[in-house]
Amino acid sequence: MKDDVSRRYGIADTMALRPLLRRIFRYFAVALVVIFAGMLALGWKSFGSRGDSAARARMAESPEWVDGHFENPQPLKNDMLGALAALFSASKWVAPAAPVPVVNPTPEDFKIPPDSGLRVTWLGHSTTLVEIESFRILTDPVFSQRVSPFSFMGPKRWYPPLIPLHHLPPIDVVVISHDHYDHLDMHTVIALDEAQKPLFVVPIGVGSHLQYWGIPQSRITELDWWQEKTLEREGKKLRVAMTPARHASGRYLVDNNKKLWAGYALIGKQRRVYYSGDTGLFPAMKAIGTKYGPFDLTMIEVGQYHRTWPDWHIGPEQAVKAHQWVRGRVMLPVHWGLFVLAMHAWTEPVERAAKEANRLQVQMVTPRPGEIFEPSRFVSQRWWPQNEWQSAAEHPIVSTQVEP
Numbered sequence: 001m002k003d004d005v006s007r008r009y010g011i012a013d014t015m016a017l018r019p020l021l022r023r024i025f026r027y028f029a030v031a032l033v034v035i036f037a038g039m040l041a042l043g044w045k046s047f048g049s050r051g052d053s054a055a056r057a058r059m060a061e062s063p064e065w066v067d068g069h070f071e072n073p074q075p076l077k078n079d080m081l082g083a084l085a086a087l088f089s090a091s092k093w094v095a096p097a098a099p100v101p102v103v104n105p106t107p108e109d110f111k112i113p114p115d116s117g118l119r120v121t122w123l124g125h126s127t128t129l130v131e132i133e134s135f136r137i138l139t140d141p142v143f144s145q146r147v148s149p150f151s152f153m154g155p156k157r158w159y160p161p162l163i164p165l166h167h168l169p170p171i172d173v174v175v176i177s178h179d180h181y182d183h184l185d186m187h188t189v190i191a192l193d194e195a196q197k198p199l200f201v202v203p204i205g206v207g208s209h210l211q212y213w214g215i216p217q218s219r220i221t222e223l224d225w226w227q228e229k230t231l232e233r234e235g236k237k238l239r240v241a242m243t244p245a246r247h248a249s250g251r252y253l254v255d256n257n258k259k260l261w262a263g264y265a266l267i268g269k270q271r272r273v274y275y276s277g278d279t280g281l282f283p284a285m286k287a288i289g290t291k292y293g294p295f296d297l298t299m300i301e302v303g304q305y306h307r308t309w310p311d312w313h314i315g316p317e318q319a320v321k322a323h324q325w326v327r328g329r330v331m332l333p334v335h336w337g338l339f340v341l342a343m344h345a346w347t348e349p350v351e352r353a354a355k356e357a358n359r360l361q362v363q364m365v366t367p368r369p370g371e372i373f374e375p376s377r378f379v380s381q382r383w384w385p386q387n388e389w390q391s392a393a394e395h396p397i398v399s400t401q402v403e404p
């Protein structure tokens with residue numbers, strides 16, 4: 001009787017399946033652990049370093065250090081659920097459908113110094129080569145294939161580096177804004193160090209990553225917001241000042257905000273440049289303008305935004321506002337045009353920034369990636385395709401806790 005019931009309801013079958021299911025589950029769990037351990041091992045070096053006790057003590061002295069991590073004066077709004085939902089509404093145009101019309105500079109292009117005392121080459125995303133008076137600065141250099149701790153996964157660049165790293169002219173300083181992979185690329189840092197032995201200026205804490213990768217401490221300068229490093233060569237001087245930014249840091253999930261993030265003001269005798277790093281809009285941008293402006297050129301991030309993280313990335317319209325707040329003359333939109341890191345159309349940041357600049361009579365330059373330009377005399381031409389994109393009204397980016 002009991003057997004009949006079991007058979008009718010398939011109970012015996014289920015019982016027989018149980019050991020099999022258990023075995024499958026066990027294999028699955030072991031496979032997950034192996035994959036996780038393998039990823040950890042592969043990414044290990046790139047994750048960087050927490051820093052020794054002396055480095056951590058220095059961080060703890062920073063005014064931005066609160067309860068074991070760095071904090072923004074205006075904390076970041078996070079809408080995790082909204083951000084997750086947004087993944088399902090990505091634009092059809094997040095990446096170019098045809099090759100991007102880039103320019104490949106040659107070493108000869110950099111031989112003669114610029115007449116105007118300022119020449120800039122945008123190498124895509126936030127990598128720029130700034131030639132200011134007699135100094136050369138590289139911002140957030142990324143020459144790797146992917147912005148990721150792994151060589152086989154993660155956002156991949158749309159075109160190869162526009163100038164091979166060993167063809168770069170002599171660089172005085174490499175400035176790093178923060179330790180996210182699209183700004184701090186281990187392989188590039190190591191290759192630059194081997195090729196050129198430049199000075200690295202980094203936000204407080206980030207020096208520990210560089211030292212861990214083999215850069216000697218003598219060539220790393222860690223700064224806090226509002227601190228400066230003065231470069232001197234043949235009687236000429238350039239001030240590299242670290243400016244506040246409203247953002248975050250971290251390379252392996254559990255190290256969030258354990259290193260500082262920043263922007264930069266490059267101050268020569270006659271020419272001045274501002275680089276925003278990654279940032280939302282924040283009130284102290286006006287103080288940056290008062291203290292270090294006016295700037296001949298601002299290089300402000302315009303891309304990789306979403307309305308659910310409006311304080312992490314400033315968005316195109318607020319970027320133009322930031323340009324005005326820091327007292328800029330000419331604006332170069334950066335942080336776009338090389339990787340897919342958000343869900344908007346890849347051309348949307350520049351379309352919206354150009355529209356807003358036009359509305360507010362701000363002079364904006366939009367060189368092709370790799371096109372060398374002098375801000376005071378460059379005539380921009382449209383080079384990106386006509387795609388669908390969302391307007392400011394359709395997808396507004398409005399940072400929190402900022403008076404207009």
Ligand SMILES: [Zn+2]
Pocket residue numbers: 178180247248278
């Ligand atoms: Zn970032």
Ligand SMILES: [Zn+2]
Pocket residue numbers: 180182183278335
């Ligand atoms: Zn970024």
